[in-house]
Amino acid sequence: MLRILDIAFKDLLQLSRDFKVFMFLLIMPILFTFLFGYAFGGFGGESDSRLPVGYLALDDHWVTDKLHRLLANSEVIRLEESVLFSEADLEKLVAEGDLAAAVIVPQGYGKAVVKDKTVRLIVIADTSVQAWTTVKAELLSAASRIDGAARTAEVMENMELEGVPFDYAFDQTLSAWEEPPITIHETSSLALEKANLANRALAHTSPGMMLQFAIAGLLTAAQVIVAERKSRTLQRLLTTNTRRIHVALGHYLAIFLLIFAQFSILITFGQIALGVNYFRLPQATLLAAFCAALCISAMGLLIGVLAKNEEQAIIFSLVPMFVFAGLGGAWVPLEVTGETFRVIGHLSPIAWGMDGFENIVARGLGVESVLIPSAALAGYGALFFALAVWRLNAAEEK
């Protein structure tokens, strides 16, 4: 048993001398987290931090256009519009926490405003999240301004034509405030914890880049294993009373510790510097990180065993990195890719890792939500490890 620790310690000593380790495991993921974070954080550049609010106009009227302009120019909300959105879509997006709220302008709204009839804006929101207060204030203010403007215009019009007294106009304007011009549709949202929606993009890219570059970093560990075999140092190990399984476990332990340390550093960094709430459920985060490290380090061992030379170690690490990361939703969230792709994506262990971390930091789910992702990761880990050991034994006598 001591041998396994000795081999792991030796590997870590070797890896600590390789600048690539720090480059791939720490520098790159942090860099790319910022890069992707900004890219996905919205296309409004600095207005990035505005709360996303879905917008669907079922009405075609100049008043509706005014309302749209008011909302679009808001400094606190950012309209997310698409001709493809249906009411149900918006409801779902709000429920999943991808939107802070959604506004639906019902048919006849514009006409009604002009005629001082009550057709209210429909707002879908989870009123239990903090962001709601902000959104509500903004929507109310916009709707009220529209209403107020209409009332005033009406009053002016009336004054000119019929000489209506001022107090009537005042009453009219004030009355607009008595009943709020929006109707709120309560919806239960999963996004209890998505108060700080500005960090939504980071909550996705932080685990995404962490997992992706953990795989990239495997090339360094795989190179250590390849070099050991090529220099015939492995053969020499076998002339001592060290067995192949000791060597495999030693390497595995070293990579595991390396990846787990990477996760710990990046999770702490994500929590403190990026505001990604990993520490919300520390046990769940720990479990997901542990199982993801189990899985990725087994992948590293397998790469080291399969690669015939150092160049192959690089290819065998980077190709799975791109495939697994792309497929597994480390770049583009699988939620937005549709059902088929989501199912296919879950062939990638990264998808399970993303599920695990995102359930904690983005979806606000409970501890039990990381159990299945963690089990899947551990399962992949066991599979990769078994394949590696099988290959190692098959290579015996060669």
Added chain:
Amino acid sequence: MSDLPAIEALDLRKSFGENRAVQGVSFQVNRGEIFSLLGPNGAGKTTTISMLSCLLRPDDGDARVMGRSIRSDPSGVKSVLGVVPQEIALYEDLSARENLTFWGKMYDLRGSKLKARVDEVLEVIGLRDRANERVGKYSGGMKRRVNIGVALLHKPQVVYMDEPTVGIDPQSRRNILDNVVRLKNEGMTVLYTTHYMEEAQELSDHIGIMDHGKLIACGTNEELVKLVGQQTRIDLTLNAHVESVAAAWREIEGVSHVAAENGVATALVNDSNLALPHLFEAASRLSARITSVNIREPNLEAVFLHLTGRALRD
């Protein structure tokens, strides 16, 4: 018990596909002696050593190392062994000290004992001053010395050294050869392979000559040299026509074996004074210019030539 041989190879055989690398090798190495396997590239030396160190399972035959069978007790064999592989099997990104410390652990040394042994070995291989530099930055000779040092850490009863002096400077070579003799004086048994006959001659108590997977002769240096009688070896380096000169030499009286290789014609003669004029005459008759002459009294190289009809060269 103590008069049992340290190593006893019994009809070892190993093929790689069609290639019969080792074809029934048997020999015996006494305790506390240096035994050399001498042979050209591809003779099967490394394959033999690999079987004796339980890295390769023989197709047939068996061997005992300190009385333990390589087939039935590999871990027993490994525990009395130190193996110096032909390749430099070290971690190049670790220093000499870190390498030795790691390997010491693999040989079950721990704590202060390990530290003491690492220091001793660094002293022996003459690398104490540079112990903390990475092995990758060492010269070939220094790497070779560390490569050997690793196998000595646990003071094994038997040490295998597979061509430990290939491609190194004379100084490192001297250090290594001196150490091999020192090991013997400390009571270790050394199985040494080489294709330098001078080394085999200088170091060994017994020598086995290998060629094409077979042990073609075995004995002390004197016993082996006797095989060729008192013949002298003459090498002429020629600028051309080596083959035809060699053919002409075969007709000359008193010339036994003739070989032609790499621009050098080699002959074994009974009396060099008598034969030389004839050899020169044949060369000049065929208009081959002689660029150097080398005359050597009987040695292992002559034995190899005698036994195989080829020169022992790489």
